[in-house]
Amino acid sequence: MTKQSRNIQAGGRLITILSISAVGGLALAVTSVIPKWAQEFPQLPLAAIELLVTLANLGALITLLFNPWLTRRWGSKRVILVGLLLGAGAGCLPVWLRSYGAIAVSRFLLGLGLGLYAPHGISLIVHHYQGAQQTRLLGYQTGIGALGSTMIMLLVGALASRNWRWVFWIHGLLLLVALAVGRFLPPDRPQSVAPVVRTPLPRSAWWLILLTFWTYLVIWGVQLKLPSLFSEKGFGGAQVTSLTLALMNLGGFAAGMLFGRSYRRWGRHVLTAGYMTAAVTVLGLLLSPNQGLAIMAAVGFNFVYSFTGPYLVVRSQQGLAPNQVEEMSSYLTIVTIVSAFLAPIWWNLLGEIGWGPLTQNVLVWVITMLLLLALIVALVQSQQRRIKRVNRPRA
Incomplete structure (x- = not known):
């Protein structure tokens, strides 16, 4: 591999790792469609409508608890890819779904994907970078997350002004991040071949x-x-x-x-x-x-x-x-x-x-x-x- 190729790979890896943090706020990006959901399901109380947003966080809590074990068994790259692909597919489904139950299931599945990829925005920086560079990048990680939320909110507003269902296409951004992960993130070796002694x-x-x-x-x-x-x-x-x-x-x-x-x-x-x-x-x-x-x-x-x-x-x-x-x-x-x-x-x-x-x-x-x-x-x-x-x- 030439020096130029190594530089491209290193730059792509850094952008990929930071992009995981940039899409961490996607689950809450659809908050603006709550009034539209309320019109779609007038027979339901507002609390049930708001639950469609928070269900994603509930799903994320489940996979977050198992994330360390899954990472040891399958490696972080595989876990991140599964989470991004699951989040992209489930997140886009409400574009077509019409029943409350089906939308609720799709939001829960989105959360399961979120819990698989979101924690690695921090852990990948810790594993791949050291010293002052690691400290600087952990700061960037927070900043990129904030910038990503801003850009996503602006994009959601533009989509909602045309058709509120189009807002859910925003989850397609996870596919772009998945492509970058597959291209630039080096595979890590799963640790399931030997028992892992858990250190408190x-x-x-x-x-x-x-x-x-x-x-x-x-x-x-x-x-x-x-x-x-x-x-x-x-x-x-x-x-x-x-x-x-x-x-x-x-x-x-x-x-x-x-x-x-x-x-x-x-x-x-x-x-x-x-x-x-x-x-x-x-x-x-x-x-x-x-x-x-x-x-x-x-x-x-x-x-x-x-x-x-x-x-x-x-x-x-x-x-x-x-x-x-x-x-x-x-x-x-x-x-x-x-x-x-x-x-x-x-x-x-x-x-x-x-x-x-x-x-x-x-x-x-x-x-x-x-x-x-x-x-x-x-x-x-x-x-x-x-x-x-x-x-x-x-x-």
Whole structure:
């Protein structure tokens, strides 16, 4: 193989790995067709209609639990390809389906595919890259995910304006990613030929998994309450909110691109600073007197907060054995999905506690939780530094 061919292969592999993260948000991309589904099935309650969106996440939880075992047995390339092909086929089916039950089954199957390929957006970077390059790419992974969600939302909007059923053709993007995986991703050797001794995850990994859950619960709270906040303050309707959410994703993309440099410069302080500055931006969002400042505060929140996700991913992968990487990646994906499920319940319950309207109460609680997270992380990191100093061998 010539040097040029090796460079093409390496570049294609990198683009392929990042593209897996770019299509991670496809399952929720069809949220905009909920009103159309409600018209299609007027005899059903709205909760049943919304279930058609969340069923994909439910299916993903099942295959996520088995993903480490499947990867050891069949290899990551095969598992990813099956997940992408299953997701593409099942995701496009509602273009033709007319019954509620059939659409529900197709959405569940889409989720099964999502759970097969989504965790490998992290684990492939960990397996194929090391050191500063790995840290930088894990930041890119978050940024590309945000950029991919933005582009998918724009494409969904364009398709929905012509025919709402055409929205489901968006899942055809998974076929393009599958072709790239088949062409550029090197095959890995399945580990089923010999019994695998399962090494339990270290205690620090479970702390990071728990922290990831609360971190994502916060961001879902801000995104869930943004439309009602804009409506209550007269800052604009659905169109302005959609634009703001798209700009927020672009802010997340910018943060992902800058993460590697920030992590090298500030290290552990990135997480604490992310929580604290996010609290300031949410306060700015809550107190904004006009639309422009509110949009700036929302985008600023997503920008500074998008440094926390890559930090947790980088720290969670450090010191793991090779056979623990897929397990850790699966758990991180699981807690992000579970947090999305629980966010409406959690924040609406907390919103009942306070002196203002529900939306404002929720944002006050978000600020409180961000400050608590910053304090807890600072205390834990201080304790860890003291332990290292005590255990450091003396000359």
